[in-house]
Amino acid sequence: MEEFRTLVLYRSQHGTTKRYAQWIADALNADIMEASKKTFNDWSFKMTRYDMVLFGGNINERGINGIKDYKAALSKERIDNFAFFCVGSYPASEETVQEHIVDNFKENERAKAKLFYFRGRLDFIGLSWYEKRIMGGLMKAIEKKYEEDRTPIEAELLEAYYDDIDWSDKSYIQPLVDYVKSFMTPEQLAYMEPIAAEKIAERTRIEEEEEAAWEEEMKRREALYYENEAQKEKDKLKKMSKKQREYYIRKKAEREGAESVEELKKAFGVEFEEDIETASDIESLDDYSEHEDPAEEVQEEEKE
Numbered sequence: 001m002e003e004f005r006t007l008v009l010y011r012s013q014h015g016t017t018k019r020y021a022q023w024i025a026d027a028l029n030a031d032i033m034e035a036s037k038k039t040f041n042d043w044s045f046k047m048t049r050y051d052m053v054l055f056g057g058n059i060n061e062r063g064i065n066g067i068k069d070y071k072a073a074l075s076k077e078r079i080d081n082f083a084f085f086c087v088g089s090y091p092a093s094e095e096t097v098q099e100h101i102v103d104n105f106k107e108n109e110r111a112k113a114k115l116f117y118f119r120g121r122l123d124f125i126g127l128s129w130y131e132k133r134i135m136g137g138l139m140k141a142i143e144k145k146y147e148e149d150r151t152p153i154e155a156e157l158l159e160a161y162y163d164d165i166d167w168s169d170k171s172y173i174q175p176l177v178d179y180v181k182s183f184m185t186p187e188q189l190a191y192m193e194p195i196a197a198e199k200i201a202e203r204t205r206i207e208e209e210e211e212a213a214w215e216e217e218m219k220r221r222e223a224l225y226y227e228n229e230a231q232k233e234k235d236k237l238k239k240m241s242k243k244q245r246e247y248y249i250r251k252k253a254e255r256e257g258a259e260s261v262e263e264l265k266k267a268f269g270v271e272f273e274e275d276i277e278t279a280s281d282i283e284s285l286d287d288y289s290e291h292e293d294p295a296e297e298v299q300e301e302e303k304e
Helices: 016-028 037-041 067-076 094-104 129-144 152-161 170-181 186-238 242-256 261-268 270-281 294-303
Strands: 006-011 031-034 052-060 082-088 115-119
Touching: 006 016, 016 031, 016 052, 016 082, 016 170, 016 186, 037 067, 052 067, 052 170, 067 082, 082 094, 082 170, 094 115, 115 170, 129 152, 186 242
Parallel strands: 006 031, 006 052, 052 082, 082 115
Antiparallel strands: none
16 A cells, blocks of 8 residues: 655745644645745655645735745646645635635636635734735724724724734644545555544644743743833832822822732832831822922933
């Protein structure tokens, strides 16, 4: 029995397409390769060695990333079995698939264009300046609409615009995996599946470790941020007069609902204990009427 050989080629801009390509390669015990222009110009690279070739790319303003190179490579080599997959931010639907077929394939190519669509991730911070410009224009148009006039997709994209939202899911690849498996003989399938199961388990373990490490890193960054902010506040207090410090502490206590001296000490530190004690004894900010806002005076002095 000859092993059924599958090759997954991908081009990824922000990493989500690469992740899908890895999931597909694991599920099919396939070879995987990032498809740069140099890949197809390498004389030793032969797609004809494979029984199935899968091409993947993220959706950008020009269509599927790498689609022209993929089609050019197919025209040079006679590949009988191939399929495409793409990754975008819109929900997966048959309508979405058909739109991308029309946008990326000529009329005479569409009959053979087997395309699968996977929903990806939208991270505005990670976009290029050009992509931010495009997305910014789209989001402004959505924001101008009344909330009740926005479609569910527009509301979802608007939410993602202000946050990093990841819609990627392993379940999206199943139709593509099943499509490739339909070309395998029962013997090839029986040989491939145990190996694929081991690779899937290993990938899951690696991703869980990476996710746990990332969560720890985010906690560390958050703690460092608040530590820096607290130090900035302490430095600011040191520049104030005693009266200004008392006013500032009292005002923050009222604004943030600090109800005890202990809470204030925790927020400002024991080095301002005397100011905290004094500020806590004052019933109202009205007692500082001779200083409209001493903290603002300090800011004005810093500007000068």
